Amino acid sequence: MSQLNHSLMLKNSVGYSKQSLILVLLIILAVFSAIIASTNGSFEVSVVNLVRGSATELQSLVIMEIRLPRVILSALVGASLGLSGAALQGLFRNPLADPGLIGVSAGAALGAAVVIVISPAFLMNSLIGPFLLPLAGISGAASVIFFLYLLTKGFGHQGVTYMLLVGIAVNAIAGVAIGILTYISSDTELRTLTFWTMGSFGGVTWNLLVPAMVVILGAMLYMTPAYRALDLIQLGEVEAYRLGVDVKGLKYRVIMSAAAAVGASVALSGMIGFVGLVVPHIARMLGGVGHRYLLPASATLGAALMISADLLARIIVKPAELPIGLITSAIGSPFFLWLIFRMKQNVY
């Protein structure tokens, strides 16, 4: 009996330590890709020079003012999409809940587009200017998630279908609204809008990045403690409630933090598809489905993938750039098809 106990606890700890190992590897991967991404591109800077302090002024300028903000932004966006995807898939108990697919990103995009086109110049140039875009993105994302939740909670197992259909509708509505905004925008506004809807990490500056960074990191810290409740809610809402989970509080926490993270990301980098869908599934395949592991793993993997995708976008056709959304969709959409194929066999 005691031997059995011992072996059971051993198995327990082996399960955890395998997941810890994967997490450590993912962090190394993210850091490694960040180093590669900040030193490569159309303007080469060698790591060795940088470390020895013998980089030229131009090289340091490129690193500090262009590459570093860009790498940090791509890491933040990747992490927030990965984490939000994992948490929403958990909350909705639905493996297809991706911020892009279900219209959350489109809601954020609409919010941001409204600010770009409609808000008066003095507001944008004022002190609250840098916060305006993220705030608009967050409100857009939050209203869509809330609407989705109201609409799908009564549908039980049909929830998957309804959520996707609603996502299609929301995407279309946001598309129309953004189209109208494009039509009425002035030349400068149109320029901003166009660059921004294509999805890019380029041109980000520290004074835009820092407020978004605060919002995204705050949202991620707020979301992560929900890991146990997200596991328990897999038993069903009533069962989770009976186990002492404050289900309403959990929904509020996940929805608000996903909206904040995705909203701020989309506001700064445009719509980037499929990352929130694909990353949690890869993380599950690597180390399991428990949210204690899944949440940090999805965030780290999302960051690493996004940094690498942005590097690809910069070097494939250098000195020009591909839109990042193109690359993530090119990788993500086949994966999405494969996922649907697997759904037919009811395994995730």
Next chain:
Amino acid sequence: MSIKSEAVDVTINDIKLLHQLSIEVLPAEVVALVGPNGAGKSTLLRVLAGDITPTRGNVFYDRQNIANLCILQRAHYRSVMSQSQPMVYDYNVKDIVSMGWLHGDNEVHNKALGLALQETMERCDIDHLDNRRFNTLSGGEQKRVHLARALLQLWLPDTSAQHRYLLLDEPLANLDMTHEINMLGVIKQCAQEGIGVLIVLHDLNLAAKFADKIVLCNQGRVVSQGSPEQVFDSDILTSVYGVTITLSHNPLTISYY
């Protein structure tokens, strides 16, 4: 000390599901809730579990009105096993059983969890399945896993004297005879260890054999409650179920076709 409802009314969408319903489950006692479909058995169980707040009347866990207990405190008093939903993601059996653990996951409790988990899984005869994916199990095995989770939820250190209650909504549905008997055995054993059990059953013979007390409901009211010999009367049963029911004693057997 007990889990009880006092004169509970439940009205949902102007339909009165429960009328002035009072029942009590004592520690170490097995109470079977029986009655035809639509009698309000599951509603009553959900009221006792705290899922539904009654329109009128109160529910008490050990003399405390549950309106004054937070959901985590309630979770320590009672666990519930009802018709479960399918799992979307591939949790393994041990993950699911561990979901019943209410005592945190720090170092000290991890050790207690390891012991409690092993004991509970052995008791429910699922210890050989611990690393199997839940979704690959048969229906009966999944039921045993959920029972194990409900039992783990009631785990307490030996030093604690708190009373605990187990509420089961048709736990035997779709089980074959062997698993039926095994599950009833596990439940009976829990009662012997001091846990109060409320079980919704359809099989009157099983209820008669297995329960200390029977509560017969019909149309949201208690028709009769007491020992199986007191409650099971052919006239009452015939009028409640609307089919001719005959009884024979020693042992008590209820036949209806």
